[in-house]
Amino acid sequence: MxxxxxxxxxxxxxxxxxxxxxxxxxxxxxxxxxxxxxxxxxxxxxxxxxxxxxxxxxxxxxxxxxxxxxxxxxxxxRVPARIDPDLSDRLRAAFGLQRAIVVDGSEDPAQTHRQLGSVAADLLAEVVEDGDVLGLAWGRTVNAVGAELTRLARCTTVQLGGVVSHRTYGEDASEGSVESVQRAAQLSGGPAYPVYAPLILPDATTARALRGDPGIAGALERFDRLTKAVVSIGGWDEQSSTVYACLDARARAHLSGAGVRAEISAQLFDSAGTRVHSELDERVLAITDAQLARVPDVIAVAGGPGKSEAIGVVLRSGLISTLVTDAATATELLG
CATH class of the missing domain: 1.10.10.10 (Winged helix-like DNA-binding domain superfamily/Winged helix DNA-binding domain)
Structure with missing residues (x-):
């Protein structure tokens, strides 16, 4: 607790x-x-x-x-993050979002992630209603949201993809997606559907077998019932991508050549915000872009140095309705 x-x-x-x-x-x-x-x-x-x-x-x-x-x-x-209402409204209007929330941010990227997590946690406490089905994806900022949650309406919480090891993704991750889902469920008093499996499997056969596991299938079948989802946005590099570091050099080069510039939950996008398909699609345990597109409210929590290009790509995809980011990133996006 x-x-x-x-x-x-x-x-x-x-x-x-x-x-x-x-x-x-x-x-x-x-x-x-x-x-x-x-x-x-x-x-x-x-x-x-x-x-x-x-x-x-x-x-x-x-x-x-x-x-x-x-x-x-x-x-x-917990030091409350300062929100910039004017920049928030300009960002919302510029990209046709339902909401945009811009925090001041910090010169320390880790502190910026904590601020984004804190504000997004408060947003969830505000917008999640009794009976919602809430999806939580993997990512440092989404994990920060889970760590900062203090209250939540009674809802069902679903993990939107398998697990990426902290050693692969970065040692500063505060906690994992399973812990975030369990914590949200504990606070809300509703059921939890974690995914106890890797995000990326070695082959399609293994992925198909795991999708049939009763525990994992229970989470996957709820992807089509989501009313709200919280996602991170990754770029296409070893520091900010959940996928890049899990692939060998040949696979990275192939996807780079296909124009990949950003990702959400192992769903890859080119600079125009168009989905890039590959054999990787059959090896991941994660919500698809088509399923995300049907979720009424998709909240992206992303920011920090070097993230503006990837966030811009995902904004162009049309998949997200709410963006929580920092002032420096918002200014780059508007510029």
């Missing part, structure tokens, strides 16, 4: 770590977890929690301390 409350942290050197006593048993574990949920997620006061469980306020405080000590609750500082 991750706390929705944010507390300042001291710069003082931490005291020597004390060994943490294990829980007495499952009953204590359940009590501590439930008390933490009531306080951090439901916003209940210590007095209300004490009355509900018939315990003292001192025991409530001790349970919250225990939850923090054992990692049941993680407290971090």
């Amino acid at each position: 991750s706390s929705s409350e944010r507390a300042p942290q001291s710069d003082a050197a931490p005291a020597a770590a004390q060994p943490k006593a294990p829980f007495k048993g499952p009953a204590e574990l359940v009590l501590v977890s439930t008390v933490a949920r009531r306080f951090y997620l439901d916003g209940r006061s210590k007095v209300e929690i004490a009355d509900e469980f018939g315990i003292s306020r001192f025991k409530v405080a001790r349970a919250l301390e225990t939850a923090r000590d054992h990692g049941i609750v993680r407290i971090s500082i």
Whole structure:
């Protein structure tokens, strides 16, 4: 469980770590977890929690301390990102979007990703409604969205593609797509449909076999029921693509020659925003561009240095209705 409350942290050197006593048993574990949920997620006061469980306020405080000590609750500082309303509206109008949200961004790309994730998480809390089917794709910014979520209406959460290893894609990824889906489901109280399989398989036969697996099929068959989807946008290079680093040099060269300049969930596009098809299509476990085109609200969360070309490509594809990006990228797109 991750706390929705944010507390300042001291710069003082931490005291020597004390060994943490294990829980007495499952009953204590359940009590501590439930008390933490009531306080951090439901916003209940210590007095209300004490009355509900018939315990003292001192025991409530001790349970919250225990939850923090054992990692049941993680407290971090969340600095709200500043939104530029004027730039947001200009970007929306220029590309005919339903929404555009532009944050100031930072000189540190990792900080920009966190800001984009924070704002997109707040957007989901605002627009997701009870009964929605929400799809989450893989990508550093989408994973940042999952990490920043603090509340969500009751919905079904679906993973939009298989897993890409962090070692392949970059060591700074905050968490994976499976964790993001599970976290969203935990917050919303709705069902989760993760995909416990790689995004790219070695051959089409393996991919077909995995598509028939009951657990994976449960996620794939919900792609056509999505009401909202959150995606990242990748360029065509080793740093920003989920696909590029997974392919050998020959496959990369072939796709580069075919004009690939951007991707969403292993769906590749040329500079005009036109889908580029190849044998790779049969080897990926991911939502297709045709399925994305039928989703009423596709929210792209993308930004940072070097992303403007790829974002422009995807804007030209017509697949996204909402863009969350940073000011520097928005300015390049409008320029």
